[in-house]
Amino acid sequence: MAVRILLADDHPLTRSGIAEFVRREETFELVAEAEDGAEAWEKIKELRPDVALLDIRMPGYDGVAVAQKVKNEGMNTAIVMLTSYDAQQYVIASLRAGARGFVLKTVSPKELTTAINTVAKGGLYLDPEVASVMGEQDFIPEQLSVREREVLLLAAKGLSSKEVAKQLFISERTVQTHLASIYDKLGSRNKTEALLLALKYGVVTLEELLEDD
Amino acid sequence: MLSQLRKKFAGSGSHFLAFLLCALIIPSAAVVFVAVAGMLSQERAMEAAVSSYVQDLAESMSYHLSSDSDVWTFSMLSDFTRFPFFSWGPSIPGWVALIGQDGKVIIASPGSMHIITSIWRNDLPIGRAVRVEDKQAAQYTLAVYPVKRPSGGYVVAAVSWTQLLGGLVGVVRIWPLLIVAIALLSFFSIRLLWSRVVTPLRSLSSDIDSMTLGKDVPENLPEGTIQEIESVHNALRRYAQAAVERDNLRNRYVRDVVQAQEQERMDMAREIHDGALQDVTALLQQIHMIADDENKTTRLKRSEIIAKTVVRELRAFCDELAPPWMDLGVNEAITELAERLSQAYDIIIMTDYDEDTDTAEIENDKILSLLRIIQEAVSNAVRHGHASEVDIQLTRENDTLTLEVSDNGKGFESGHINHETLRVEGHRGLASMTERMSLMGGTLKISSKPEEGTKITASFNIGA
Numbered sequence: 001m002a003v004r005i006l007l008a009d010d011h012p013l014t015r016s017g018i019a020e021f022v023r024r025e026e027t028f029e030l031v032a033e034a035e036d037g038a039e040a041w042e043k044i045k046e047l048r049p050d051v052a053l054l055d056i057r058m059p060g061y062d063g064v065a066v067a068q069k070v071k072n073e074g075m076n077t078a079i080v081m082l083t084s085y086d087a088q089q090y091v092i093a094s095l096r097a098g099a100r101g102f103v104l105k106t107v108s109p110k111e112l113t114t115a116i117n118t119v120a121k122g123g124l125y126l127d128p129e130v131a132s133v134m135g136e137q138d139f140i141p142e143q144l145s146v147r148e149r150e151v152l153l154l155a156a157k158g159l160s161s162k163e164v165a166k167q168l169f170i171s172e173r174t175v176q177t178h179l180a181s182i183y184d185k186l187g188s189r190n191k192t193e194a195l196l197l198a199l200k201y202g203v204v205t206l207e208e209l210l211e212d213d
Numbered sequence: 214m215l216s217q218l219r220k221k222f223a224g225s226g227s228h229f230l231a232f233l234l235c236a237l238i239i240p241s242a243a244v245v246f247v248a249v250a251g252m253l254s255q256e257r258a259m260e261a262a263v264s265s266y267v268q269d270l271a272e273s274m275s276y277h278l279s280s281d282s283d284v285w286t287f288s289m290l291s292d293f294t295r296f297p298f299f300s301w302g303p304s305i306p307g308w309v310a311l312i313g314q315d316g317k318v319i320i321a322s323p324g325s326m327h328i329i330t331s332i333w334r335n336d337l338p339i340g341r342a343v344r345v346e347d348k349q350a351a352q353y354t355l356a357v358y359p360v361k362r363p364s365g366g367y368v369v370a371a372v373s374w375t376q377l378l379g380g381l382v383g384v385v386r387i388w389p390l391l392i393v394a395i396a397l398l399s400f401f402s403i404r405l406l407w408s409r410v411v412t413p414l415r416s417l418s419s420d421i422d423s424m425t426l427g428k429d430v431p432e433n434l435p436e437g438t439i440q441e442i443e444s445v446h447n448a449l450r451r452y453a454q455a456a457v458e459r460d461n462l463r464n465r466y467v468r469d470v471v472q473a474q475e476q477e478r479m480d481m482a483r484e485i486h487d488g489a490l491q492d493v494t495a496l497l498q499q500i501h502m503i504a505d506d507e508n509k510t511t512r513l514k515r516s517e518i519i520a521k522t523v524v525r526e527l528r529a530f531c532d533e534l535a536p537p538w539m540d541l542g543v544n545e546a547i548t549e550l551a552e553r554l555s556q557a558y559d560i561i562i563m564t565d566y567d568e569d570t571d572t573a574e575i576e577n578d579k580i581l582s583l584l585r586i587i588q589e590a591v592s593n594a595v596r597h598g599h600a601s602e603v604d605i606q607l608t609r610e611n612d613t614l615t616l617e618v619s620d621n622g623k624g625f626e627s628g629h630i631n632h633e634t635l636r637v638e639g640h641r642g643l644a645s646m647t648e649r650m651s652l653m654g655g656t657l658k659i660s661s662k663p664e665e666g667t668k669i670t671a672s673f674n675i676g677a
Contacts, residue, residue, distance in 0.1 A: 057537070057540075062540075084524070084528065085528070085537050085538065086528060087532075087536075087537070087538040087541075087549050088549060088552065089538050089541050089545040089546070089548060089549040090538060090541065092545070093541050093545060106520075106521050106524050106525075108517075158544070158571070160565050160566045160567070160568070161563075161565050162565060162567075163568055176563070189552070189555060189556060190551075190552040190555060190562075191548070191552075192548065192549075192552055193552070
């Protein structure tokens with residue numbers, strides 16, 4: 001059965017380019033196009049596509065807001081963010097809003113196909129270009145300790161070191177030590193990368209990240 | 214009437230001065246006038262008194278001598294000695310002498326010979342008092358009266374002014390001195406008032422009139438101006454100088470801004486020219502070659518790589534110009550920037566936020582200001598301070614958001630830092646950050662000590 005897809009992008013040229021990719025693929029079915037956040041949300045409610053490709057920046061409300069609505073309504077539509085911005089914070093914001101894919105608009109059709117298929121099956125797809133470290137396939141991360149996992153998850157939810165310390169009843173200094181150790185084990189240079197890598201290696205799952213959020 | 218006058222004088226400063234001058238000139242002129250008149254009339258009165266006294270003396274003497282003719286014939290000497298006057302000196306002031314037809318002194322009261330000869334003049338009129346001076350300029354009045362008796366002769370009477378009038382004569386001598394002194398004093402005080410008050414005040418007011426604030430500093434006041442005006446003038450001078458400095462500062466700031474703008478445009482032009490433009494040209498060349506090339510796939514692959522490079526370059530360029538991820542909120546924006554900077558400079562950057570900073574609605578331009586401050590601070594920490602670790606903290610207290618960027622670099626002596634010293638020392642970035650914060654109604658503080666790193670604290674009100 002073909003994957004039913006909705007495409008929302010306010011830029012007509014980019015939208016038609018991507019639409020053409022999608023249409024060419026036999027296993028995909030483009031059910032609707034939208035040019036802003038409100039139209040996308042209306043069409044998602046109406047058509048219930050399997051996958052929604054959303055531009056992050058759109059007039060009215062943006063892609064992240066649409067993803068949040070989809071998540072809040074508990075719909076089955078999987079969201080792939082499609083963007084020209086490579087900021088990792090956009091990835092984090094998208095993931096927190098329930099998106100399962102994050103793809104730059106410069107991707108090849110092959111990569112886009114992979115992304116759509118991955119998220120349609122419930123997986124997570126992040127564009128390798130977003131976090132360059134994501135490309136190092138042969139890296140095997142060290143196992144995180146239970147405490148380190150807790151620290152990483154809380155930090156990933158946007159809590160500051162101070163708040164993490166308060167919640168886990170440890171000192172702020174200890175939180176910093178844990179974070180340094182986490183970076184080291186995952187081969188990341190900062191919190192965001194650590195989280196993305198942890199997701200990639202399956203150290204933490206997207207579900208855990210979205211818990212009581 | 215009085216209120217009208219008051220109104221008139223209150224209206225303008227120069228009228229008041231004229232009033233002040235009149236108040237000084239009129240009374241002193243009046244004093245001089247009254248003094249002169251008083252002196253003259255006193256002189257006249259004194260002269261009249263002395264004259265009538267001397268005339269009376271001479272006349273009464275001549276009358277006695279004329280009527281008592283039988284005594285006179287009997288014995289001249291005994292006759293005269295009947296008058297106590299001649300034998301043991303006058304009991305009233307003055308001297309009397311009887312002179313014969315032949316000009317010889319027949320008899321004289323004691324001491325009178327010496328006095329009368331010292332003041333005697335040949336042209337003396339008869340029957341009228343005359344005022345004369347001796348060689349010491351002492352005043353005398355003299356009267357000569359004829360004696361009507363066969364032997365004839367004259368009675369000469371004289372009196373000294375000091376003898377008759379005593380201290381009054383001295384007063385008359387002092388009068389002119391007093392008058393001259395008062396006149397001179399008034400003259401000098403008016404002159405002083407003119408040169409030290411009126412002229413400086415006029416020059417001060419014309420200075421103020423003609424001064425363009427921010428351009429001129431008032432001229433120096435004339436020498437010897439009174440202290441009060443001098444201090445007003447100095448205050449004005451300081452004020453004008455401050456205005457000039459402020460103006461210069463502003464001009465310099467505008468020039469800097471314009472320069473910075475132009476520099477930025479040149480940088481952008483160069484970046485586009487050397488980057489994207491070159492790449493797109495290469496892309497075009499590849500596309501041209503596709504048409505007549507059998508190895509189309511390789512050419513296409515190459516074109517794709519070039520196009521991707523262009524996109525990446527333009528994206529980085531846009532991020533540099535105005536980070537789009539500001540939309541995500543202040544914490545995310547700072548985290549993103551911190552992570553990028555940490556990779557770019559290869560240093561550790563820690564970020565920490567208060568729980569409630571992210572919930573605050575902060576305008577994008579304020580977030581952008583915070584990002585620029587962080588950029589500038591981290592760049593300075595690495596370039597000047599050789600720091601290896603930077604700590605970024607964002608805290609919120611009520612409506613005040615505070616950003617703290619501290620590093621472990623070399624630090625410097627920050628005791629006397631302000632916009633101007635920053636600018637002069639070439640820290641344009643920090644100087645414009647400071648100005649940017651003050652435009653937002655916030656503050657930016659730089660504290661640093663050698664070997665203790667640098668801390669930059671920016672805070673502003675998010676409600677404002």
